[in-house]
Amino acid sequence: MELRRLGESGLQVSAVGLGTNNFAGRLHDEGARAVLNEALEQGITFIDTADVYGRGSETGPGGSEEQLGRLLAGRRHRVVLATKVGFSMGEYAFEKGSSRRWIIQAVEDSLRRLRTDYIDLYQLHVPDPATPIEESLRALDDLVRSGKVRYIGHSNFPGWQISDADWTARVEHLARPISAQMHYNLLVRGIQAEVIPACQAHGLGLVPYFPLESGFLTGKYRPDGQGRGRLTESARAGDVMTPANFERIAAFESFAAEKGHSLLDLAFGWLLSQPIVGSVIASASSPEQVKANVAAAEWRLPAEEMSAISAL
Numbered sequence: 001m002e003l004r005r006l007g008e009s010g011l012q013v014s015a016v017g018l019g020t021n022n023f024a025g026r027l028h029d030e031g032a033r034a035v036l037n038e039a040l041e042q043g044i045t046f047i048d049t050a051d052v053y054g055r056g057s058e059t060g061p062g063g064s065e066e067q068l069g070r071l072l073a074g075r076r077h078r079v080v081l082a083t084k085v086g087f088s089m090g091e092y093a094f095e096k097g098s099s100r101r102w103i104i105q106a107v108e109d110s111l112r113r114l115r116t117d118y119i120d121l122y123q124l125h126v127p128d129p130a131t132p133i134e135e136s137l138r139a140l141d142d143l144v145r146s147g148k149v150r151y152i153g154h155s156n157f158p159g160w161q162i163s164d165a166d167w168t169a170r171v172e173h174l175a176r177p178i179s180a181q182m183h184y185n186l187l188v189r190g191i192q193a194e195v196i197p198a199c200q201a202h203g204l205g206l207v208p209y210f211p212l213e214s215g216f217l218t219g220k221y222r223p224d225g226q227g228r229g230r231l232t233e234s235a236r237a238g239d240v241m242t243p244a245n246f247e248r249i250a251a252f253e254s255f256a257a258e259k260g261h262s263l264l265d266l267a268f269g270w271l272l273s274q275p276i277v278g279s280v281i282a283s284a285s286s287p288e289q290v291k292a293n294v295a296a297a298e299w300r301l302p303a304e305e306m307s308a309i310s311a312l
């Protein structure tokens with residue numbers, strides 16, 4: 001497994017990571033254990049979760065972290081563990097966001113659920129318009145200084161907020177974010193305009209989420225309605241499975257086939273051919289999917305193929 005530095009930090013992450021937003025909700029212990037074991041077996045060391053994952057399932061928010069903590073027992077030191085804070089975890093207005101009060105409470109809750117005394121990468125899940133970024137960064141800096149958190153990052157920040165956060169941290173001598181987690185894949189490239197240039201300018205690594213557009217970029221969903229998985233049960237199905245997207249998928253598939261590759265190879269290869277990308281954190285429902293994803297991640301596209309994809 002290739003290891004990559006996350007941004008300009010010294011943190012090494014596996015080029016293929018494991019997203020766990022389906023843990024607890026869609027995968028009970030046995031299924032999640034099989035996925036996790038295969039991931040470790042395949043050399044995956046970067047695992048991403050969030051305090052809120054599990055919401056909407058019988059476990060409720062916190063379920064993914066709890067399950068991961070249970071299944072990682074005795075092996076926690078083998079992985080780089082990333083989690084997030086920001087979405088609502090309770091009925092009160094202060095149980096969400098990025099205030100000092102909530103960040104310091106939320107990290108204790110995550111540490112307890114994950115059964116660890118440190119988090120490798122603690123990410124602000126979404127911008128919080130009600131809290132000044134300096135307050136959030138100062139609270140995160142305290143956590144880094146206390147050893148509860150090793151590195152900090154954020155997710156879903158627009159370009160100007162990435163820049164604002166980095167400059168605030170620099171001027172105030174606080175821990176600087178090392179990564180941005182963003183929706184990015186062959187079909188969804190909106191971050192190329194502002195976010196990626198901001199990450200490049202500030203030395204952040206990019207962690208693309210929905211790298212497979214919830215499974216659509218595996219090619220298993222067909223325009224005639226064939227193919228079942230979490231996407232067909234998701235509220236996103238109507239936005240993703242459009243005639244235009246099926247046409248784009250067909251173009252990607254024939255591009256990949258001409259080079260002797262599959263659509264899945266292209267989905268991973270296109271992301272990993274961009275040096276800014278630290279780790280591609282697809283989720284998986286089975287060990288077979290983990291294996292397939294790791295195998296798919298080997299293709300590196302030369303510049304002319306990357307340009308051809310830009311034009312598609």
Ligand SMILES: NC(=O)c1ccc[n+]([C@@H]2O[C@H](COP(=O)([O-])OP(=O)(O)OC[C@H]3O[C@@H](n4cnc5c(N)ncnc54)[C@H](OP(=O)(O)O)[C@@H]3O)[C@@H](O)[C@H]2O)c1
Pocket residue numbers: 018019020021022048049125155156181182208209210211212213214215216218220228229230231264281282283284285288289290292293
């Ligand atoms: N920061 C944020 O705001 C944010 C938002 C969303 C997600 N995330 C992170 O990103 C991670 C990945 O997102 P995601 O899981 O929603 O989307 P995704 O990685 O694009 O799609 C993963 C889903 O595709 C299917 N799949 C995976 N590998 C496959 C294979 N080889 N063959 C066939 N099907 C395959 C599986 O579902 P089925 O088997 O059911 O089809 C799997 O759950 C999450 O776990 C989470 O850590 C972050």
